[in-house]
Amino acid sequence: DAGVTQSPTHLIKTRGQHVTLRCSPISGHKSVSWYQQVLGQGPQFIFQYYEKEERGRGNFPDRFSARQFPNYSSELNVNALLLGDSALYLCASSLRGSTDTQYFGPGTRLTVL
Amino acid sequence: DAKTTQPTSMDCAEGRAANLPCNHSTISGNEYVYWYRQIHSQGPQYIIHGLKNNETNEMASLIITEDRKSSTLILPHATLRDTAVYYCIVRVTGLNTGNQFYFGTGTSLTVIP
Numbered sequence: 001d002a003g004v005t006q007s008p009t010h011l012i013k014t015r016g017q018h019v020t021l022r023c024s025p026i027s028g029h030k031s032v033s034w035y036q037q038v039l040g041q042g043p044q045f046i047f048q049y050y051e052k053e054e055r056g057r058g059n060f061p062d063r064f065s066a067r068q069f070p071n072y073s074s075e076l077n078v079n080a081l082l083l084g085d086s087a088l089y090l091c092a093s094s095l096r097g098s099t100d101t102q103y104f105g106p107g108t109r110l111t112v113l
Numbered sequence: 114d115a116k117t118t119q120p121t122s123m124d125c126a127e128g129r130a131a132n133l134p135c136n137h138s139t140i141s142g143n144e145y146v147y148w149y150r151q152i153h154s155q156g157p158q159y160i161i162h163g164l165k166n167n168e169t170n171e172m173a174s175l176i177i178t179e180d181r182k183s184s185t186l187i188l189p190h191a192t193l194r195d196t197a198v199y200y201c202i203v204r205v206t207g208l209n210t211g212n213q214f215y216f217g218t219g220t221s222l223t224v225i226p
Contacts, residue, residue, distance in 0.1 A: 004156070033214075042200055042216030043157065056213055090156055092214075101147070102214060104156035 002027065004093050004105030012111045013081050021076045021108045025093030031055075032074040033102060034066055035090040043090055049074055050096065078110075086112045116140075116203040116215040124223050125195075131188040133220050135201030138182040145204045146177060147214065148186045150197040157200065157216075160186065191224045198222070 005024045013019050025032050031050040035043035048056035049068035063079045072093075078085055088109050092102035118136040125131040137146060145164050149157040161168055161175045163184070168175045174187040188195055198219040205213050 035214075035216075040218075042218050043214075044216070045213045048213070058213070088154060092156075101159055101162060103159060104149075106156045107154070109154070 004091055004103055006089075006091050006105040006108050008108060009106070010109045010111075012113065014113050015081055015083060017081050018077065018079045019081060019110060021078075021089050021091075021110070023074045023076070023091030023093075023105060025072050025074070025091075026103055029093040029095050029103075030072050031094045031096055031100070032068055032072065033092045033094070034074070034076045035092065035104075036060070037088040037090060037107070038084075039087070046076070081112045083112050086110060116205075117201045117217045119199075119201050119217060119220045121218070122221040122223070124225055125188075125191045127193060127224050127226050128190055131186075131191040131195065131222060131224070133186040133188075133199050133201075133222065134183065135185070136183045137201070137203050140181050140203055146175070146181075146184050147202040147204055148173070148175065149200045149202060149216075150195075151200065151219070152197045160199075162204075191222075193224050193226065196222060196224045 007022045033048040034046040037043040045058040047066045052068045066076045068074045088107040090107045091105045094100040094102045147162040148160040151157045163175045177184045198221050200216050200219040202214045
């Protein structure tokens, strides 16, 4: 069975640009969460979506936004990129929104120059 | 606020049991303890989770103290492939916070030949 997939694998942007990262959950999973992992630190929660609705938001600025589509895939958008946005962005899927184990994808490595 | 406390690093001889401790003294009654591991810049891999009873699966065992303020992950026969950063996580579910996983900085486990 396919796990969580993310695209692209790597991405290089310059300051001020915007970026869109994509995630496809495990088949049958209806919830997607996004995390940011800066080098040397553990992942930090950004968003959770379940049944196309935002169910949770971490402490990130409004430059970060996300959405979930009818097929349960998800996009994370980051506007006005800063150098500090350079990180590994992880997507995790779970069966439902509240009580289930999250399974992580391989991540997208974003570098902002 | 810190949810979990783990040693920064540990070594273990190949073939021996690896015992990774975690302190979660502020855990509340409905918060689960999860363990994930991450091998160099890959997505975190689920290992095991529990609420108050000890748990065992094909990868590891989880021992949770009776007061639930600490736990230990046990890898019964460590191999070189178990070298990774191990995260002890408290899962919090709330109306406005969704299903968040609070990652700390984890324990870097090195299995020595």
